[in-house]
Amino acid sequence: MTKPSRFTFTPTGQSPGVTDRPIRRRFAVDGRVRSGCLTCKARKKKCDGQLSSPDGRCRSCVRLGLVCEQRPLRRVATRPSRRKAGGEQEITNLQPSRDDSDSTSQATSSSTDNDDKVAQRTGTLVSSKPSIPVVSGSWDGIERVLLRYFLDHVAPLCSILQQDGSSFCSVLLPMAIVDPSLLHALFAYASFHFDATAPTVPVTPEARLNFENQVTRGVAEAITKNAVTETTVACALVISTAEVIRGDTSRWLLHLQGAGHLVNHLGSSRLLRTTDGAFLLRYFAYHDIMASLSTRRRTLMDGAYWAQDVNATVDSADSFTGLAHHVFRHLADICAFVADTSDLDSSSCSDRRSRDALRAEDMAQALRTQDLHLQVDPSDSYMAALIHHAESFRFAALFYLYRHLLRFCDAGAVYRLRMKDCVQQILQHVSQVPSNLFCEIGLLFPLVIAGIGSGDDVGTTQYIRNRLTYIETWTKFKHVGRARDLLQMLWDNGRTDWEVMLAELGWNLSFA
Structure with missing residues (x-):
């Protein structure tokens, strides 16, 4: 009898005992967490994913007292149709791919051929409905559209010089590349003007709120960390200007005052050392003076701080003041005088009234x-x-000063005659500025002053009304419409006390 062998046959490629236990897969543990909140992911800890607390935090973050940051919700974008008929280019989805491990994404701009037509002036300087494709449902698509819209349509309107939008782009875009807060400020600026053109698909309130929140967060962080730079100043100025053209009557002034504090923190001498800083200083000074004229307050900074040499010759036009640099020096002084003597009236001390009248x-x-x-x-x-633009500002400022002197000076008849002459000079110079030049954008203050002083002349009021309406039509600047409405209310009620009217309405207007 043969003995059973101790060895059993095993198939080739298997070792003894393989079939005796189930196959178990091993997983590599490298500390990475592919689900849960971003806070636990950053700590390389496992997240329970149970958001049961009242503030929506996971249990781990609640236990450790951490901010539980969640992934933002993403909206599914509809796939655009593809067609090549009629010579049209194929529309492709330009959205960049998103990695789940990234919590933020940056918008990129792509240039396409022949997707925008040059705005043609057929009665207006800027087309009312620009032919720009709107990508709905995608943050990146909206940002691309708004950036292109800012470059093509908004930047040229930021200057009173013909085709001077490149000066804004050359200063703001390099800053926006390194500071997302300024980039979002440009998005917000463009979105306000974009909606004024009545697009087919407007920018959603959620998108605009997101832009504003990004700007606020960036500026607040710079202030908290004592890291205020030229870019921080630019953010405040852009948002203030955006609120102005939107027709806002309160928030724009708060943003401008915030910009003034930032400029004062950096100092004018520091800003004047660089080309970009000097540009931002002129940007702020212009809007500060225009705001002071309408709100009857002192400028946030005294003197001609925006100029290297106060008495320098003017060999080129400025984006904001044109050729009126030396006139604007006096505007700042007049604003300070009006604010200092706002408490004077005919019953005030005669010595002080005489002294201030001589001043x-x-x-x-x-x-x-x-x-x-x-x-x-x-x-x-x-x-x-x-030159006519500068001269209209000269006589508008004189009218502004003479009208204030009527409050406490005895020579009222003399000042009324001077005011009447100022109105005639303003209208003469304004009429010499063609309606097809960007220089017309800077005529808001002279036109408002002329309207205040000519309420009893039907022909003049009609001319001023038509001129303001035309400016609002092609610029889409809603604060121009606010100024026209103010004048209309004054004319209808036979009043000239525009300051009282603004107080009754609760408006803060900018004459920029």
């Missing part, structure tokens, strides 16, 4: 005789229009 006469004489110190060709039609 005002000196200011008026200095403004009347101020030379523009120009080194430009006055025969050039474009430069001639800018």
Whole structure:
């Protein structure tokens, strides 16, 4: 009898005992967590994913007292149709791919051929409905559209110079590349103007709120960390200007005052050291002076701090003041005088009234005789229009000063005659500025002043109304419409006390 062998046959490629136990897969443990909140993921800890607390935090974050950051919800975008008929280019989805491990995504701009037509002036300077494709349901798509819209349509309107949008782009875009807060400020600026054109698919309130929150968060973080830079100033200025053209009557002034604090923190001497800083300083100074004229307060900073040399000759036009640099020096002084004497009336101390009246006469004489110190060709039609723009500001400022003197000076008849002459001079110079130039954008303050002083002249009021309506039509700047409405209410009620009317309405208007 043969003995059973101790060995059993096993198939080739298997070792003894393989079939005796189930196959178990081993998982590599490298500390990565692919689900749960972003806070636990950053700590490389397992998240229970149970958001049962009242504030929506997971149990781990509640236990450790941490901020439980969740992934933002994403909206599914509909796939655009693909067609090549009629010579049209194929529309492709330009959304960048998203990695689940990334909590944020950056918008990228893509250039396409022949997808925008050049805005043509057929009665208006900017087309009312720009031919820009709107990508709905995608943050990245909206941001691309708004950035292109800002470059093509908004930036040119930020200057009173013809085709000067490149100056804004050359300063703001490099800053926006390194600071997302400024980029979102440009998105917000463009979204306000974009909606004014009545697009087929407007920017959603959620998208605009997201832009504003990003700007607020970035500026607040810079202030908290004592890391205020030129870019921080630019954020505040852009948001303030965006609120102005939106027709806001309160928030724009708060943003401008915030920009003033940031400028004061950095100091004008520091900003003047760089080209971008000097540009932002002129940007702020212009809007600060225009706001001071309408709100009758002192400018946030005194003097001609925006200029390297106060008495320098003007050989080129500025994006904000044109050729009126030396006139704007006096505007700041007049604003300070009006604020300092706001408590004076006919019953005030005679000595103080006489003293302040002499001070005002000196200011008026200095403004009347101020030379523009120009080194430009006055025969050039474009430069001639800018000269008329500067002169209209000169006489508007004189009217503003004379009207204030009526509050406490005895020579009221003399000042009324001077005011009447100022209105005639303003209208004469404004009429010399063609309606097809960007220089017309800067005529809001002179037109408002002329409207205040000519309420009893039907022909003049009709001209001013039509001019303001035309400016609002092609710029889509809603604060121009607010100014026109203010004048209309004054004319309808036979009033000239525009400051009281603004107080009754609860409006803060910018004459920028």
